[in-house]
Amino acid sequence: MxxxxxxxxxxxxxxxxxxxxxxxxxxxxxxxxxxxxxxxxxxxxxxxxxxxxxxxxxxxxxxxxxxxxxxxxxxxxxxxxxxxxxxxxxxxxxxxxxxxxxxxxxxxxxxxxxxxxxxxxxxxxxxxxxxxxxxxxxxxxxxxxxxxxxxxxxxxxxxxxxxxxxxxxxxxxxxxxxxxxxxxxxxxxxxxxxxxxxxxxxxxxxxxxxxxxGPLARASLRLGVLRLPDAVTRLAWLITHIGELSGSGIVYTLTVAAAEDTARAMRAAGIDAYAYSGQTPVEEREELEEKLRRNEVKALVATSALGMGFDKPDLGFVVHLGAPSSPVAYYQQVGRAGRATDRADVLLLPGPEDTAIWEYFATSSMPDQERAERVISALGDAPLSTPALEARVDIRRSRLELLLKVLDVDGAVRRVQGGWVGTGQPWAYDAERYGRIAAARRAEQEAMLAYERTDECRMMFLQRALDDATAAPCGRCDNCAGTWIDAQVASFAAEEARTAMDRVGAVIEPRAQWPTGMASLGLSLSGRIPVDERYDEGRALARLTDLGWGNTLREIFAAGAADAPLQPAVLQACARVLGEWPWAERPVAVVSVPSRTRPQLVASLAHGLAGLGRLPYLGELATTAVGAPSETGGNSAFRLSRVWGTLDAASLDVPAGPVLLVDDIADSRWTLQVASSALRAAGATRVLPFTLALRA
Incomplete structure (x- = not known):
């Protein structure tokens, strides 16, 4: 048989x-x-x-x-x-x-x-x-x-x-x-x-x-690590040397913004490269995958969305700009390369910002007891859609969806036609289990840092991380056979990288729709936002996740960072954003949003832009908000409810015409919308939001 x-x-x-x-x-x-x-x-x-x-x-x-x-x-x-x-x-x-x-x-x-x-x-x-x-x-x-x-x-x-x-x-x-x-x-x-x-x-x-x-060693892979001083140098190295890598391959980044910025810079340097992430439309993803398979592009610059199961046996290289948070995840991604070739180059270019990115993703994926109990309490026998539930529990959509999955698996809630219901089954937060998982994640991060520093065989290190009993020196990696990596960067590449990193301007999209479920919070807001209350498409200096100015902004907005006036170099970069902004009409005045956490920063930005543009600064909007500022996070409905009715432009002499509205950071964008409604009511014909940072 x-x-x-x-x-x-x-x-x-x-x-x-x-x-x-x-x-x-x-x-x-x-x-x-x-x-x-x-x-x-x-x-x-x-x-x-x-x-x-x-x-x-x-x-x-x-x-x-x-x-x-x-x-x-x-x-x-x-x-x-x-x-x-x-x-x-x-x-x-x-x-x-x-x-x-x-x-x-x-x-x-x-x-x-x-x-x-x-x-x-x-x-x-x-x-x-x-x-x-x-x-x-x-x-x-x-x-x-x-x-x-x-x-x-x-x-x-x-x-x-x-x-x-x-x-x-x-x-x-x-x-x-x-x-x-x-x-x-x-x-x-x-x-x-x-x-x-x-x-x-x-x-x-x-x-x-x-x-x-079976044994997990990959005989075709030549592993190496190159530590470079900053993001500009890492990008310049990639532009200089990617043409020396055989065939076509994948450049992995840790964030969507980094993938987009890197691909854009590579194309500007004449390299056929395109960004690929979970935000790339499905049809475009399929097209990019096929182009890579047919060697019609040099590289896809991808997040982990291009990982498990992508099959290109002759993939020639994998480069990481920034390290994944564990050797196991790293092994999974580099395993895309060299499946049917004698040799494929695998190179890690770690960055100092890696650990902060790891921490963000680790905390966002772990269920929180207080939030879980809030969700369970809000659900009964009548189904609630996710948007309707969001308006009751003040949890941002992405985290709420993940939490619902966890609670569903635990048997506390159930997905039915029309939404979610509570099951009535007892549920207890397993603090010990999640504590052990968090400790394991921290250990994995330390192991990844150890991989970057190790002087032993890198393939053997990865095999040991996977408990492979056959682990043995590979004889090919930079530690076994000596470094094969030229760390020099060409002057043209350094200039291209500096230009890419100095790129300014991120679009702040207008809000068009009120959140679902505002009635449950006592506000009769629903449907589309009236056109005569909306702000126009705005601009930020950069996204917090950007490779270039994002580094500066992350320092300004870091937890515990002191409030201080804006540095002249940052103000000049903001002026460049205004100079490149294709607005229909030039603003006639500047107004700022009152800040309880960074008043010096916002005031210096508003005064600085008004001075550079020779525009009158009308002052701050009046605010009725009291107490401590609300925390970042939470969902759209709750964030709107917290700011609704707290801003007023009646005390300002608002001229007829476009007004430049200045704030420190755009996140949910509801503060900008409420401020826009107030300014439009006071006579502004347009509102043009400008912030230092865009949280995206």
């Missing part, structure tokens, strides 16, 4: 890879056999490029030949789904996806499932909790499922570098399956703690989990 299975599996494998001499890597057939003949639950931990997808596609084809139902493949990223569907087609497996981008196809997919015309259904973990899918399609799938595959399974673990609450729902799905239904989990980035956590969630009283782990 086993030999027949091997022969049939080899036939399908050769069809998949398009080579008649193809055979299995160590561990591949063992996993297939465990699923197909043993109907077991298996966890495969193997390096990127080993062929984990071959295991589940070959197993699917064999199971379908034996009369099993369709495979359900849980996959976390759209890019990964597109690659998996293409790979399935090569092996004769009929694969389709249900995700947020193809709602128009769902009815067709459902009909094909009913007619048993689909071999593999790819779904996102979020889809498992979509009420219509969960109630109408999932029960039938569970009854008919021939194989469940959990790809990028480290996402299921709190301890994984990329934990996603939606993955935790897979525990319940696995528990509901007939024990005879095989289950496969795959990942390239799991240390021993994560492996144990995944296996525990796959086990039942009647089943155990077969774990197949």
């Amino acid at each position: 086993s030999e027949n299975t091997r022969e049939a599996a080899r036939r399908i494998l050769r069809s998949l890879v398009g080579r008649e001499d193809a055979d299995f890597h160590d561990g591949q057939f063992e996993a297939i056999e465990a699923l197909v003949d043993g109907h077991r639950r298996a966890l495969v931990v193997q390096r990127t490029g080993w062929g984990k997808s071959a295991v589940y596609f070959v197993a699917t084809a064999l199971l379908r030949e034996r009369g099993a139902g369709p495979t359900v493949l849980v996959s976390p990223l759209l890019a990964l789904m597109r690659d998996q569907i293409a790979a399935a087609q090569r092996s004769g497996v009929r694969a389709v996806a249900i995700n947020s981008t193809n709602a128009h196809e769902w009815a067709t997919v459902s009909a094909a499932l009913e007619n048993d015309e689909i071999d593999v259904l790819l779904v996102s973990p979020e889809r498992l909790n979509n009420p219509a899918f969960r109630e109408n399609q999932l029960p039938s799938l569970v009854r008919r499922m021939g194989l469940l595959v959990v790809d990028e399974a480290h996402c299921i673990s709190d301890w994984g570098h990329d934990f996603r609450p939606d993955y935790r729902r897979l525990r319940d799905l696995i528990a509901d399956l007939d024990p005879a239904v095989p289950v496969l989990a795959t990942t390239a980035t799991a240390n021993s703690r994560v492996v144990a956590d995944i296996a525990e969630q796959m086990e039942t009283a009647d089943t155990d989990v077969l774990t197949i782990r």
Whole structure:
């Protein structure tokens, strides 16, 4: 039986890879056999490029030949789904996806499932909790499922570098399956703690989990670290040397703004590079991925949105401008390179700002007890939409959505048609668990800093971070074989980098719509904001996350930084923003927003701009706000309610014409909107907001 299975599996494998001499890597057939003949639950931990997808596609084809139902493949990223569907087609497996981008196809997919015309259904973990899918399609799938595959399974673990609450729902799905239904989990980035956590969630009283782990060393990768003094020098190095790196590749950054700024600077220097992030439209992402595959661009400058599952076997290099927060996350990203080449260069250019960015993302992803209890108290039997709930609990949308996922997985809330309801089940904040996770995250950050400083083999260091018992010196990295990196930068590149970093001006978009749910806060505001109250498109010197002036602004707005008048160089940069601003009409006067935290800063900015523009400074808007200033954060509805009615322009002699409105920072933009309403009511024909910083 086993030999027949091997022969049939080899036939399908050769069809998949398009080579008649193809055979299995160590561990591949063992996993297939465990699923197909043993109907077991298996966890495969193997390096990127080993062929984990071959295991589940070959197993699917064999199971379908034996009369099993369709495979359900849980996959976390759209890019990964597109690659998996293409790979399935090569092996004769009929694969389709249900995700947020193809709602128009769902009815067709459902009909094909009913007619048993689909071999593999790819779904996102979020889809498992979509009420219509969960109630109408999932029960039938569970009854008919021939194989469940959990790809990028480290996402299921709190301890994984990329934990996603939606993955935790897979525990319940696995528990509901007939024990005879095989289950496969795959990942390239799991240390021993994560492996144990995944296996525990796959086990039942009647089943155990077969774990197949292989060596994680990547023979093709040449790893190196280059420490440079500042962001200008790092960008100049990239412009100077990226042409020396073979083929095309990926330049990773830690923020969306850094990706956009870097790609723009590279293009200005004549390098074919484009930004790629979670904010890039789906159609554009697909186009950029294809351009990279076809070597039509030198590089995509990407956030972690281009990571798991992106498949380009001949990717020539991966460069990081700024370090990920853990060696495991770093290994996952550099694993994109050199999958089918003899050599690929992997270089890390860390920055001093890395740790601050790590801390921001770490704190934003952890649930908070007080906020969680607020959400649970606000939900009852009647469904509340996320916007309606947002207006009751004062939690910003992105954090609220994450918190709802956590509470849903914990059983305290449930997503239903129309929104969210409370379950009434007891819930307690697991402070000990989250404390242990936070400690583990800090340890990972320290390990990443140690990777940057180590004088031992870098590949061996990464293998040890993943608890790979086969870790050994690679003989290729900068520590094993000597540095291969030329740290010099060309004068033209330094000038291009300085120009890019000195770029000024970020757009402040006008508010057009009042937040949902204002009535619950006692304000009768709904629908569109009247056009005669809105401000025009505004400008900030820079975003706080920008590579150039963002560094200066982060120091000005750092917690505990003293209030002080603006430095002349910063004021001159602001004047450049005004000079480049394509407004329809020049402002006729300057007004400032009163500040309780940075009065000297705002006053010096307003007076300075008025003086440079030879405009009258009318003074501050009057304010009725008392007490301590409200904290940054919170959601849109609450932030509007806190500032509504607190600003007044009646005491100012506002001329008819455009008014330049000055403030320190634009975040929710509701202060600017309320100030605009007051100025428009006092006679201003336009309001042109200007702030030092844009929080984005």
